[in-house]
Amino acid sequence: MKNSTDALPEILFGSSDKTRSKQISRLVKKGQIKKIAPKIYSGNHNKTPELLIRENWRKIIAYFYPNAVVSHITAFMGGRIINDTLFITTSFTRTINLPGLTIRALSGTGPTIYDMTLPEKSLFMSSEPRYLMENLQMARQSKTIKKTANSEKVELYLEKIIRNRGEAVINEIRDKAKEIYHELNMKKEFEKLDHIIGALLTTRNDIDLLTKVGRSRNIGLPYDPDRLKLFKILFEHLQNVKTVQPKYEMSEDEWRNSAFYDAYFSNYIEGTDFLVDEAKSIVFDGKFITGRMSDSHDILGTWRVLNDHTKMMKRPENANELIELLKQRHHESMGFREKINPGEFKNMNNRAGNTEFVSHELVTETLKNGFEYYLQLDKGFQQAAYIMFMIAEVHPFMDGNGRVSRIFMNAEMISSQHMRIIIPTVFRDDYLLSLRRLSRAGEPAAFIKMLSRAAHFSACIKFSDIEQTQQQLESCDSFKSPDEGQLIIPKAHVDDV
Numbered sequence: 001m002k003n004s005t006d007a008l009p010e011i012l013f014g015s016s017d018k019t020r021s022k023q024i025s026r027l028v029k030k031g032q033i034k035k036i037a038p039k040i041y042s043g044n045h046n047k048t049p050e051l052l053i054r055e056n057w058r059k060i061i062a063y064f065y066p067n068a069v070v071s072h073i074t075a076f077m078g079g080r081i082i083n084d085t086l087f088i089t090t091s092f093t094r095t096i097n098l099p100g101l102t103i104r105a106l107s108g109t110g111p112t113i114y115d116m117t118l119p120e121k122s123l124f125m126s127s128e129p130r131y132l133m134e135n136l137q138m139a140r141q142s143k144t145i146k147k148t149a150n151s152e153k154v155e156l157y158l159e160k161i162i163r164n165r166g167e168a169v170i171n172e173i174r175d176k177a178k179e180i181y182h183e184l185n186m187k188k189e190f191e192k193l194d195h196i197i198g199a200l201l202t203t204r205n206d207i208d209l210l211t212k213v214g215r216s217r218n219i220g221l222p223y224d225p226d227r228l229k230l231f232k233i234l235f236e237h238l239q240n241v242k243t244v245q246p247k248y249e250m251s252e253d254e255w256r257n258s259a260f261y262d263a264y265f266s267n268y269i270e271g272t273d274f275l276v277d278e279a280k281s282i283v284f285d286g287k288f289i290t291g292r293m294s295d296s297h298d299i300l301g302t303w304r305v306l307n308d309h310t311k312m313m314k315r316p317e318n319a320n321e322l323i324e325l326l327k328q329r330h331h332e333s334m335g336f337r338e339k340i341n342p343g344e345f346k347n348m349n350n351r352a353g354n355t356e357f358v359s360h361e362l363v364t365e366t367l368k369n370g371f372e373y374y375l376q377l378d379k380g381f382q383q384a385a386y387i388m389f390m391i392a393e394v395h396p397f398m399d400g401n402g403r404v405s406r407i408f409m410n411a412e413m414i415s416s417q418h419m420r421i422i423i424p425t426v427f428r429d430d431y432l433l434s435l436r437r438l439s440r441a442g443e444p445a446a447f448i449k450m451l452s453r454a455a456h457f458s459a460c461i462k463f464s465d466i467e468q469t470q471q472q473l474e475s476c477d478s479f480k481s482p483d484e485g486q487l488i489i490p491k492a493h494v495d496d497v
Helices: 018-029 049-055 057-064 072-076 128-134 151-165 167-184 187-200 212-218 225-238 252-269 276-285 293-307 319-334 360-375 381-394 401-415 425-441 445-459 466-475
Strands: 034-037 040-042 068-070 085-090 094-098 101-107 123-125
Touching: 018 040, 034 049, 040 049, 049 057, 049 101, 057 068, 057 101, 057 123, 068 072, 072 085, 072 128, 072 151, 128 151, 128 167, 128 187, 151 167, 151 187, 151 212, 151 225, 167 187, 187 212, 225 360, 225 381, 225 425, 225 445, 252 276, 252 293, 252 401, 252 425, 252 466, 276 293, 293 319, 293 401, 319 360, 319 401, 360 381, 381 401, 381 425, 381 445, 425 445
Parallel strands: 068 123, 085 101
Antiparallel strands: 034 040, 068 085, 094 101
8 A cells, every 4th residue: 555655755845834834744743754954854754864965955955045056166076965065155154054964155156157057946056167266266274174176186177178078178168267257256266277277288387287197288298197096006906916926938839839829819809810720820831811811910910029039028127118119019910900000109099898098199108107107016927917907008009909918918927937828718708807897997806816817827738739739728618708618727737836
């Protein structure tokens, strides 16, 4: 049976109308609604007053303070309640204490032409130009929370607008701010905003920017700070990862055969799928597959880099060497595909599904800044895991990024006298999903677990005879698709794995 309170709204307000007031009183006496704050009632008996107030704060403000503007740090944070406090601009200054929420009303100008009307109709949200100026106001220290974000956060926000939305958008924001600052009495705030934007656009240098990313952009060396945060997360996690990495000196046959299967599986991950015998004909006999000339060159080019002792023993000692080595290895592995400009960083942005990779103009400096974490890690697995993810995440080339990232990973392993890490086809989903989880959610544990398992697997494979290697890989389900099998770890080959 339907409860009689089901039709009652979650939030009701007291009224000066006597008839309405009597109705509310009767509902309270019957226990159908409850009073949760002065002149505020609810028909929901399952939620606490604190939760009801927080969930319905926009309705409450719109009712009691019509034409108020959600402003300052609350608008800057997208309307999020911070430390149980939110800020509005209205015709008076007052602090309103409600269960679970403090509303700080600031005296100021009502809605401007650019402020957004919220669904409650008589409530507005500060526009982007407005709340940027509001958050550049001088604010006194507060025992609870300041009404403004600090200037450093505003600078970071402005830099991100330029990075993600472009110069045209930031100039439009500045133009709108110029239109409304007189109305808001914010001349000083507009001038400060104008100076910061000018400095970030490198059109002026008469202001000292507060952030590293801002100063880097000002001198023409912009980078992606969000990716740097992600690299730091992986770096800090890797510092606590200790893997058993036995030294392993490969014979010439083991070197060549492991390079072949490394190239074969690395291309298969990217969708360049051949039968193993077809790949052998390409690599060892120079017989390209009819109708698949580019794919044939891809696997041959990847193998030539992976099989070159000198090239695979090379490790970048500084950031400039990293950039040079990236371009060399990309050109050598992908050189047949002229349309992707082999050996040259991308000149337009690229993406995979919902993942937007680093903007093309930020590639070089993002790599150089990220390289600082690489230098602080242990040689071998730590540096291998880090540099592979960093390159894959930046995606510096139009195509071939995955293959190049794994070349760098295994150059780190080999140059430290460890077995290279091979990602077999059956392990492809584990590999890609763990990369995605780290990239999108900042969670490195699954990525490290996946790569550690792949390293353990690879060290257990005998590469001395290419046919016997194939048989062993087949027994481990290596060539199966992820939905056909799962990776089987064979009996250890390298001692003390």
